[in-house]
Amino acid sequence: MLSGGDMLIRALHDEGVDLIFGYPGGTALHIYDAIFRQDKVEHILVRHEQGATHAADGYARATGRPGVVLVTSGPGATNTITGIATAYMDSIPMVVISGQVTRDAIGSDAFQETDMVGVSRPVVKHSFLVQSAADIPNIIKKAFYIATTGRPGPVVIDFPKDVTDPAEKFPYEYPETVKLRSYMPPQKGHTGQIKKAVEVLMSAKKPIIYAGGGVVQGEGAEELTKLTQTLGYPITNTLMGLGVYPATDKQFLGMLGMHGTYEANMAMHESDVILAVGARFDDRVTNSDISKFCPNATILHIDIDPASISKTVTAHVPIVGPVKAVLKEMNDQINASSDKVDADALKQWWENIEHWRQRNCLAVESAGELIKPQQAIQALYEVTNGDAYVTSDVGQHQMFAAQYYHFDKPRRWINSGGLGTMGFGLPAAMGVQLAYPDATVACVTGEGSIQMCIQELATCKQCELPIKIVNLNNEALGMVKQWQDMQYSGRHSHSTYADSLPDFVKLAEAYGHVGVRIEKLSELKEKLAEAFAMKDKLVFIDIAVDQNEHVYPMAVKGGAMSEMFLSKTERT
C-alpha cells in the first residue's frame, strides 16, 4: 500500500527514470516529501522551472530517454510552457508532472491555481489530470508510452494535491504493458510504397538525400549512412538532423535551408529526386514560397507522422513508418535487387556539386586580431577534437555552430530548432552533462540568449557541472540586427545594449565558477584550450567577436532554394 506521492515516485523508478528536474512548491510538497524518503530517483533542483524543462529536454536529446520534470501548480506550471513547447516542436520525449490544487478546489481560483491541462494543451502530445490516486500507475505508464513512441513529444500529468496525500494509501502494481485502442503508432512502413520509392531512387539522375531530426529521434543514423554510402548519393541534413550522417564525409553537403551551404541548397534545387527522411519541409528549409521549391524533384518522404507528409510539399511517394525500420527495408531491397544506380548520371551530378562546392561558401575572411564568430567555432571544433556535445541557444551563434562545428555523430548537436527558444542552451547542457558526467559539454551561446536562463549557473554550481560556456559576445542581438541591416535599412530597433552588459567574468565568479575573457585572435585557441583543460570546472568563456558579422549564406526572402545571399555584397 502506497500513498499517491509514493506511487508516483515508485512508478517513475519502475519506468526506469533515475533523474528528474524540478522545483518544489505548495501543491507538490507531498511529492517532494516522497522524493526525500527514497534514494532511487535523483532530483535536480533548478533555479527556474523553464530551466527544468530545457534540462530534461537536453537530457532526452543526448540520451534518447525521456526527460522528466516536476513542478508545482500555478506559476510553476506556467513557467514550464516555453520548455514544453520547445520539446513539442522538436518531437522530444518528455513527461512533465505538475502539482495542482486539491480536487475540490479546482475551478475556484484557488491560490496558485492554473488550468495546466488547458494551458498546455496546444503544445503537448497528450495530457492527463489525475482524478484518483488508484489510477497513478496506469497513467504514468500511458504517459511514458505516449511520450516515447511514434512521433515523440511532451506529455503533461497534472496531480491535484489531495491525490498525493500521504495519509491515503492504495495498492500499487506497475503495469508491464499498455495498450491504447486509439493510439497505435506504426511499427513498419508499407512494403509496396518502399519498393516504389526504391525504384524511383535507383533511377534518379540527380538525387539528393535530405535527412532531419526524425532520424535522430528514430535512431536511424546507421541505416541512413549505409543507404547513402551504398548509393553514393549526396546527402544534406537539416539543422535538427546534423550528425545523423558524418559531416566530415565527402558525400555530405552540409546543412540546407535558410543558412544552408551553397552546394546543399543548389543540389536540392536542381535535383530530380529528393529522399526526405524524418524531415518536415519546414519553412526554414523551403523558404516559404512552395511553388518555387525544387521544381524538378520527385519527392519520396519517410516520416512516422502522417500529418507531416504532404503538409507543405506534396510527397509523390509517401511512406509512413519509423525511419529505422523503413531505411532497413530499403537497404534490404537495394541489396537484393540487381538494379544499379545510373553511374554516368551520378558522375555528372557529382561534378556539378563539386563545382558548387568550389565556391567555398563558408570561407572566413580574417580580420586581424578581431575575432570572427566563425573563427571561434572553428577553434572550438579543434580544441574539442570535434567530439563534444554542443548545445546552443538561438541566433547567429547557433547558425555559426551548425555551419562550422562538423558533427559526425547523432545526439551531439542539441539546439532548439523548431521553436527557436533563447535560454535553451545552458539548462540543456546541464541535462547533457548529468547524463554523461565525463563528456565534454559546450554551450555555444550569445550574450543575449545566455541572460535568458543565466540563473542556472547556480544549479551548475550545486551539481558541480563542468560545462564550458562559449559566449560569442557581439554586444547585440546579432540575428535581429542582421535582419534589421538587411530589411530595415540598418535601423537597429532594440537590438543593442552594449552600455548595460554585465561583466560575464565577474558574473561567472559570483556564481562560484571560472570566467575567461578572450579578445584577440592570437590568444583564441590557446585560451580556449586552457578553459577546456579545466575538466572539473564550469568555465564561462566570454569571447569578444566582430559586431558587424552576418550569417551567410542566407536565403533570399520568398525565393527558390537556389537564391541566396553569399556575403554582404554577393547574391546568386
Next chain:
Amino acid sequence: MRRIISMLMENEPGALSRVVGLFSQRNYNINSLTVAPTDDVTLSRLTVTTIGDDRKIEQIIKHLNKLVDVVKLVDLTDGSHIERELMLIKVKVSGAQRAEVMRLADVFRGEIVDVTPTSYVVQLAGTSDKLDAFISALGDTSILEVARTGVSGISRADKVLSL
C-alpha cells in the same frame, strides 16, 4: 468544399477541448459541431462540419487521427451518407400570417410544437440546406429566435463507424 467529419472519441474529460482546440490552433473552420454519448458508454460521437480544400481537409483528418482521444474517424462526405440537422425556430405570427406559416411548415414537413396568440415554434429536421431554405421561405415573417443543433450524419448501406 464542405465536409462532414464524424468521429468516435474516448468519453474522457478534456477530449472535446482537444478536438475544438485543434481547429482553432491550426486555423481550421468549424461550421457546426455536435457531440453526444453513443450506445457504448466509453465513447462519444462527435460530428463536425468544416470547409477547406482537399489539402486542408487531409491535414484536418490526419491531425484529428493523431489525437489520443480520437478512436476512429470517418469523412461522411467521402461516400453516400445521410445528414440531418434539427432546428427549432420561433416566429412572430399574427393575422393571415398564422395560416401562411402553418402551410409553409407543412410544405417543409415541419411541426408546430408551440403556439401562443402571437408566436409559433416550428420544429424542422433535414439537411442544413433545407433548414436554410425554410428560413428564407419565411420571407418577411419576423423571426424571434433560431436554435439549430448542428449537423449529425451517418453513412448509407454497409459502411459503419464503430469499433
